[in-house]
Every structure is written in structure tokens, then in C-alpha cells.
Amino acid sequence: MNPSSNNPRAPGPAGTNLEQAKWHNRRVIIETVRLHDRLTRAELARLTALTPQTVSNITAELQASGMLIAHDPLRAGRGQPATPLSLNPDGxxxxxxxxxxxxxxxxxxxxxxxxxxxxxxxxxxxxxxxxxxxxxxxxxxxxxxxxxxxxxxxxxxxxxxxxxxxxxxxxxxxxxxxxxxxxxxxxxxxxxxxxxxxxxxxxxxAAIGERLYGVAKTLQNFAYLFVGTGLGAGLILEGRMFRGHAGNAGEAGHMIVVPGGRPCYCGNRGCLERYVSLDAAYETLGIIEAERQTPQTLLDLGDGIDPWLNTAVTPLRQTINVLETLLDLETIVIGGTMPAAILQRLVDRLEPLPASLRSPLHRAPRLLVGAVGEDTAVLxxxxxxxxxxxxxxxxxxxxxxxx
Ligand SMILES: [Zn+2]
Structure with a gap:
């Protein structure tokens, strides 16, 4: 797969800097209205730090194209009544x-x-x-x-x-x-x-899905650990997706968390996804390839999942320590195709976590199980x-x- 075409921030058909700024501002306005449900132009200017003129131009365009709808004006004090705008779902x-x-x-x-x-x-x-x-x-x-x-x-x-x-x-x-x-x-x-x-x-x-619709709605700095067949991390840093040099930032599944541990197909030993992933769970529990139906069937095991949870705890604690110290995160969200109820059991076992360098400014819990559910990534x-x-x-x- 060619990573350059995967990068949504790669230059597109819009040529000039001026056009690019317009695309960017349009996206910022759509996103800000979405987050706040209804906003007046004055509120939009304040929240986006765009000039009132820019906000006025872009919202007029978005209204004309049916993306934004205007509601009844609010009368407050003197001056022009302000018109709240919201996204038009059918826009x-x-x-x-x-x-x-x-x-x-x-x-x-x-x-x-x-x-x-x-x-x-x-x-x-x-x-x-x-x-x-x-x-x-x-x-x-x-x-x-x-x-x-x-x-x-x-x-x-x-x-x-x-x-x-x-x-x-x-x-x-x-x-x-x-x-x-x-x-x-x-x-x-x-x-x-x-x-x-x-x-x-x-x-x-999944990090984008959780930021738009789930537990990370108000967070600017978090990692999403996606526990699927393997394991990957989505990094939202300072409000933006962090992709790295070749678009593979967050391939945390191959972080070595158990030196000299289980061999990994990447050639190293002790990689995180050899302990924390669906594949690792199946393998630890002796479920052969032909018997691996949907991840939901792991729920039927009840306490039978414990042998895997026991092997996943220490590597996951190590991972949390690395991510927190490296990135100063508000929280780490755990989700993926592994059923949420099983991830919750895993999270419950992680205490005591290593001492944290998190500052008192952090208000979110250190760990959260994703709330959007099985459709997080596709959303x-x-x-x-x-x-x-x-x-x-x-x-x-x-x-x-x-x-
Ligand atoms: Zn590996």
C-alpha cells in the first residue's frame, strides 16, 4: 500500500495557499459547530480564532450549499439579534x-x-x-x-x-x-x-471515532490502544492525529515489552501484540485457527478468559508507563474488536499501575474503555x-x- 496516498493531509487538488487556507477554515468551522451543536457567528469567531469576516464568508457559503442551517435569532440585549447555526444532517x-x-x-x-x-x-x-x-x-x-x-x-x-x-x-x-x-x-x-x-x-x-462520538470528545491528548487481531495505537496529540514520518506512528504492537519474551513474526521477541491481542488470547487459551469465530465468542468463556488476562497484565502496565511518560497524555483509551466487557476485566486487573508522572492538571481517568463499541473504527x-x-x-x- 502506498502511504502517501493514505495521508488526508497530503496536498490535494486545491492549488494555492489561499485555497488551502479556505479548505482548512471550512473544516475547522464544520468541526466546531459539530462539537458545540449550535453556535452563533460571534461564538464561532471566538472559538476558532478566525476573523468575524472569515467566519461570515465561510458560514454563508456553507449555508448556501445546505451544510449549515440557521435557527430563529436569539434576542439578547441591544444590537443585531444573533442567529444560531447548526449542521444540517442532510447536508x-x-x-x-x-x-x-x-x-x-x-x-x-x-x-x-x-x-x-x-x-x-x-x-x-x-x-x-x-x-x-x-x-x-x-x-x-x-x-x-x-x-x-x-x-x-x-x-x-x-x-x-x-x-x-x-x-x-x-x-x-x-x-x-x-x-x-x-x-x-x-x-x-x-x-x-x-x-x-x-x-x-x-x-x-478508532481514535477519530472515539474523539467524535465517544469518551474522548473533549480530549486533546490521548492514545487509543486498538486491541484487534494485532495491536496498534492511534495518537491524538494536541488535538491532531499524529502520523509520524511514514504514517506508521503508533505501531505499538511491536514495542518490546518483555525482553527475550515470546518470539514475534517481525523477528524480535517480546512484542506487545504477542501478549495483548485477539491472536495472543486465542493462542494462550489454546484456541486453534479453525475454531476462531467472532471475537464475541470469547465472552462465552466467562472466567475461562483469565489465563490470558493474567499474561496480558504486565506487558500492558509496561505499555501504559511508556506512553504516559513519553507523551504526557490525558488518558489512554482501550478498545478494538476485542469485546469491551473483556477489556474492562483487563483494565480492572491493571491496578496497581506504575507511579505516574501525570500532573494534577489531568482530570480524566488514566485508562478508559472505549464507549462507541464495535463500530468505532468504521465510524x-x-x-x-x-x-x-x-x-x-x-x-x-x-x-x-x-x-
Ligand atoms: Zn513484533
Whole structure:
């Protein structure tokens, strides 16, 4: 997979700095209104630090294209009554598609984040030959189910297990999907469905999902530990996704937490995901590949899950210590395809945690189990086209209104 095309911040069709600033400001305004539900232009200017003139221009455009709606003016004191603005749920839609080890999940969400259609298909460790036609078919199905104005579809956000574009380490391991190394997934899907498409790894997408809809709504600095077939971390630092040099920041599954420990397919020993992942749980509990159904079946084990929890505790404590000391986080959110009830049992066993360097400024608990549930990553993926800084569909919407 080509990481450069996965980066939503890579320069898009908008050429000049001026256009880029406009794209950026538009995204900031949409995001700020979404977070606060309803805002007047004056409140928007204060919260975004944009000039009243810029706010006025952009909100006028967004109203004209049907993305924002105005409510009855508020009369307070003297002067012009202020008009609160909110997102128009039917102003735009986007599609999220998650390609994972056991299934393909697709959603249509509206601009307010409400799920308007959902389709799930079982697909075991899909390679591109099986998955790409299935994605194309799923998009058609989602369009039929959602019954929304197709002209207002902004694009497709794709989510897959990472890492992307890495040679040597873990690109051929059991926790990544086979056969995708040479495929530019976003470009292929974009071509097949005729919409702009972006790709994100599962941990990053889940971090976005949890920030938009879950326990991390108000947090600026957190790590999302995605416990799936493998393990990855999504890092939101100072309010932004941190991707690193090649887009693989947060591949914490290959952090060595038990020196000399279990061998890992990456060539090292004692990697985190050899202890904290679905694969590690199955292996510790002696569940062979053929018996690995959906992660939900692990819940049926009851206390039978304990032998795995016992082996996961120490490596996870070590990880928390590293992440907290390195990044000065407000909290660490744990989620993924591992059932939340099992993750909660794991979190309950982590005490006593290593002494923390967290300052008294931190108010959030050190650890939280993600609240959005099994669709966290695909919801985060669906948000990508909405918050993309360079979304050509916005311009198309604008033009369709003008003409
Ligand atoms: Zn490893």
C-alpha cells in the first residue's frame, strides 16, 4: 500500500495557499459547530480564532450549499439579534468501510454523525481480489438502504489493519491482511465506486471515532490502544492525529515489552501484540485457527478468559508507563474488536499501575474503555471524508447550488 496516498493531509487538488487556507477554515468551522451543536457567528469567531469576516464568508457559503442551517435569532440585549447555526444532517453524507480479518462492514453516516445504513458481510482474511468487488457491491447496497441524495455523498473512508507500506517488519504477519502490499487501496476503491476515497489504519480510525462520538470528545491528548487481531495505537496529540514520518506512528504492537519474551513474526521477541491481542488470547487459551469465530465468542468463556488476562497484565502496565511518560497524555483509551466487557476485566486487573508522572492538571481517568463499541473504527473512517481538508465534493456541492 502506498502511504502517501493514505495521508488526508497530503496536498490535494486545491492549488494555492489561499485555497488551502479556505479548505482548512471550512473544516475547522464544520468541526466546531459539530462539537458545540449550535453556535452563533460571534461564538464561532471566538472559538476558532478566525476573523468575524472569515467566519461570515465561510458560514454563508456553507449555508448556501445546505451544510449549515440557521435557527430563529436569539434576542439578547441591544444590537443585531444573533442567529444560531447548526449542521444540517442532510447536508452531506459519507460512507465508512472496514475491511477486517473476519468481515466487511459498511456504514452511511449523515453530517451529524447519525448512521443511516449499515451492512455487514462475512469475509475471512480477504485479499484484494475478493475484497474490492465486495466493497463495490456493498457501496451499491448502502446507497439503496440509505435512500439519501447521492449527489451529497462526500466520499468513502476506508479502514484496514496497519501498518501500511512497511518492508521487513510485520508486513507478512498474521495480524495484517494478505496480498495488499502493492495495492493503492484508496485509489482502487475510488475508481470502482466513483467517489473520493481515503484509507486509515484501524487504530487511527478508532481514535477519530472515539474523539467524535465517544469518551474522548473533549480530549486533546490521548492514545487509543486498538486491541484487534494485532495491536496498534492511534495518537491524538494536541488535538491532531499524529502520523509520524511514514504514517506508521503508533505501531505499538511491536514495542518490546518483555525482553527475550515470546518470539514475534517481525523477528524480535517480546512484542506487545504477542501478549495483548485477539491472536495472543486465542493462542494462550489454546484456541486453534479453525475454531476462531467472532471475537464475541470469547465472552462465552466467562472466567475461562483469565489465563490470558493474567499474561496480558504486565506487558500492558509496561505499555501504559511508556506512553504516559513519553507523551504526557490525558488518558489512554482501550478498545478494538476485542469485546469491551473483556477489556474492562483487563483494565480492572491493571491496578496497581506504575507511579505516574501525570500532573494534577489531568482530570480524566488514566485508562478508559472505549464507549462507541464495535463500530468505532468504521465510524471514524466514515468521518474522514467529512473532515478532509481537501474534499473536491464540497466544491461540487457548491457548484450544484450556484447553477
Ligand atoms: Zn513484533
Amino acid at each position: 452531506a453524507y459519507s460512507i465508512g468501510i472496514q475491511i477486517d480479518h473476519q468481515s466487511l462492514t459498511g456504514l452511511v453516516v449523515d453530517l451529524a454523525g447519525k448512521v443511516r445504513a449499515r451492512v455487514v458481510k462475512n469475509l475471512r482474511r480477504p485479499g484484494p481480489a475478493a475484497a474490492l468487488p465486495a466493497v463495490q457491491e456493498m457501496v451499491q447496497q448502502l446507497f439503496r438502504q440509505a435512500k439519501v441524495d447521492n449527489q451529497r455523498m462526500l466520499g468513502v473512508g476506508l479502514v484496514m489493519p496497519g501498518p501500511f507500506g512497511v518492508e521487513g517488519i510485520s508486513s507478512a504477519g498474521p495480524t495484517t491482511l494478505p496480498g495488499w502490499e502493492q495495492v493503492d487501496v484508496a485509489a482502487e476503491v475510488g475508481r470502482l465506486v466513483g467517489l473520493p476515497a481515503q484509507l486509515e489504519n484501524d487504530a487511527n480510525a 471514524g473512517a466514515a468521518a474522514l471524508p467529512i473532515f478532509a481538508e481537501f474534499n473536491p465534493q464540497y466544491d461540487a456541492l457548491q457548484k450544484s447550488i450556484d447553477s
